[in-house]
Amino acid sequence: MRNSVVLIGRGPLFWEVKDFLTDYHFRVVTPDELSSEIRAVIDVETGVDEVKKHTLVQVESRIPSGVPVFTSALHRTATEIASWLKHPERVAGFSPLLLSEMTTVEISRPFQADDENVWNQCLLFWKELGKQVEVVGDEPGLVFPRILSLLVNEAAFALSEGIASAEDIDLAMKLGTNFPSGPLEWADEIGLDQIVAILSGLHREMGDDGYRPAPLLRKMVYAGYLGQASGRGFYRYDRK
Amino acid sequence: MGLGIAEVLAVAGYQVQVAELSPEIFERAVDGLRKRLVRQAEKGRFTLEFADTVISRIQPVYQLDELKTADVIIEAAVERLEIKKDIFAKLDAVTSPDAVLATNTSSLSVTSIAAATKHPRRVLGLHFFNPAPRMPLVEVVLGAETDSELAEAVFGWMKQLGKKPVKVADSPGFLVNRVARPFHLEAYRIIGEGLASKEQTDRILRAAGFKMGPFELQDLIGIDINFAASVSVYEGFFQDPRFRPHRLQQAMVERGALGRKTGKGHYNYEK
Numbered sequence A: 001m002r003n004s005v006v007l008i009g010r011g012p013l014f015w016e017v018k019d020f021l022t023d024y025h026f027r028v029v030t031p032d033e034l035s036s037e038i039r040a041v042i043d044v045e046t047g048v049d050e051v052k053k054h055t056l057v058q059v060e061s062r063i064p065s066g067v068p069v070f071t072s073a074l075h076r077t078a079t080e081i082a083s084w085l086k087h088p089e090r091v092a093g094f095s096p097l098l099l100s101e102m103t104t105v106e107i108s109r110p111f112q113a114d115d116e117n118v119w120n121q122c123l124l125f126w127k128e129l130g131k132q133v134e135v136v137g138d139e140p141g142l143v144f145p146r147i148l149s150l151l152v153n154e155a156a157f158a159l160s161e162g163i164a165s166a167e168d169i170d171l172a173m174k175l176g177t178n179f180p181s182g183p184l185e186w187a188d189e190i191g192l193d194q195i196v197a198i199l200s201g202l203h204r205e206m207g208d209d210g211y212r213p214a215p216l217l218r219k220m221v222y223a224g225y226l227g228q229a230s231g232r233g234f235y236r237y238d239r240k
Numbered sequence B: 001m002g003l004g005i006a007e008v009l010a011v012a013g014y015q016v017q018v019a020e021l022s023p024e025i026f027e028r029a030v031d032g033l034r035k036r037l038v039r040q041a042e043k044g045r046f047t048l049e050f051a052d053t054v055i056s057r058i059q060p061v062y063q064l065d066e067l068k069t070a071d072v073i074i075e076a077a078v079e080r081l082e083i084k085k086d087i088f089a090k091l092d093a094v095t096s097p098d099a100v101l102a103t104n105t106s107s108l109s110v111t112s113i114a115a116a117t118k119h120p121r122r123v124l125g126l127h128f129f130n131p132a133p134r135m136p137l138v139e140v141v142l143g144a145e146t147d148s149e150l151a152e153a154v155f156g157w158m159k160q161l162g163k164k165p166v167k168v169a170d171s172p173g174f175l176v177n178r179v180a181r182p183f184h185l186e187a188y189r190i191i192g193e194g195l196a197s198k199e200q201t202d203r204i205l206r207a208a209g210f211k212m213g214p215f216e217l218q219d220l221i222g223i224d225i226n227f228a229a230s231v232s233v234y235e236g237f238f239q240d241p242r243f244r245p246h247r248l249q250q251a252m253v254e255r256g257a258l259g260r261k262t263g264k265g266h267y268n269y270e271k
């Protein structure tokens, strides 16, 4: 069935992307349920540990060489991820954040994706879903996730320095500069683990201390305060 | 900015004295205010009579010692530390020590301005956003010596005026100017590294929910203003790399491409 998509990942992002694809009438299968007839592989693992690499290598060994592989480039470059695979030319990085809300999808092109035809075939997948495709350069976090994670980082530094309360930080950013959401509530929505993954990925690739994640964010992730999904982040949430 | 704050207070019913350097400057500013109020009255927001009343509540003075009976003084003079320190030292000397002395500075240290007075406990920041009558946010900035009860009282007063105040500890950029830095600086880094174009960056951020992307927003704010804010926060944090300004930002300023006000900035506005 050409309408099957292999979805790799864990946590709330997995379920969000699964819902999104199901709404578009894809049959979403996990790597264990893999059949040979698939349209694409979508990997939303951030890849802070070895699971991402391991799973991608496993999945690749069981699919034809022409199936496009879209992989979350929030923590690593698409070029690095592509280097793990035997057929790196069909790999594209993407941002899984706000996938259903945004009319746009950010895609990054690894060095290895140097065949124009293969690349255009890859992009067709998103165009068929009605997404406006923005191909951007290949660095962790692409454009929106990178800017958002740095806004959250600065808000977290300000919070831990006692400059203002979390509520006041969010309120001030919405009223003072018209942000659609406060950075801390936005982090809770997206997941602090994702935010830290983007920051640490940028920190590693750029070697610039400007990307150093706020110690508060790291500790919140250690403690499992990941945001809405875990019931607690900068704010508390009733578990459903 | 000063007259915008005066408008907020006069609309709320207060008698406001405005200390200006000369009648010419004051009259020019009041003419502007009168036109704005008349336009709003014509739109039916209030009567022309109310507009007149508001104007009549705003009276100019040209010597700081004429402010000696004021309960609250909000300073919105030019953004220069020596000038503000000088103003605060004079106000400290002529007013009762119970009067509240506030500064509308957007980038200078409230603590340092307060240090020019003998009563730093009654000095705080009241950072309005431009235009003050329309922007509800006010950062109530507590300097190192600011009395917290006094700050609480001023906070409550701002709420009564219909503002949305937030309490902020004195630190470079206070809250909004600091936390918004990455929105601009990271956008410059992204284009500087050749990862995306300005148009693309703006499009992506709009798609993510921002009303404006960073480059179109800077054109509105003024690229020089935005650059000055970047430099000031960067220096304030002793050059922490998080706040490092970008060479492309400076290049825009050097070219005189400052945004809408000069007809060209990141985008072209010339007709």
Ligand SMILES: NC(=O)c1ccc[n+]([C@@H]2O[C@H](COP(=O)([O-])OP(=O)(O)OC[C@H]3O[C@@H](n4cnc5c(N)ncnc54)[C@H](O)[C@@H]3O)[C@@H](O)[C@H]2O)c1
Pocket: B001, B002, B019, B020, B021, B025, B075, B076, B077, B078, B079, B083, B087, B104, B105, B106, B107, B127, B128, B129, B130
């Ligand atoms: N413009 C903004 O968007 C904005 C926003 C928030 C805060 N602020 C702050 O408000 C203050 C004023 O900003 P602005 O943009 O209205 O500046 P401005 O330079 O346009 O106006 C300053 C006014 O203060 C008058 N003034 C009165 N007494 C003075 C004295 N003793 N010495 C010098 N000038 C004196 C000047 O004549 C001038 O009309 C600054 O501290 C600024 O940081 C401005």
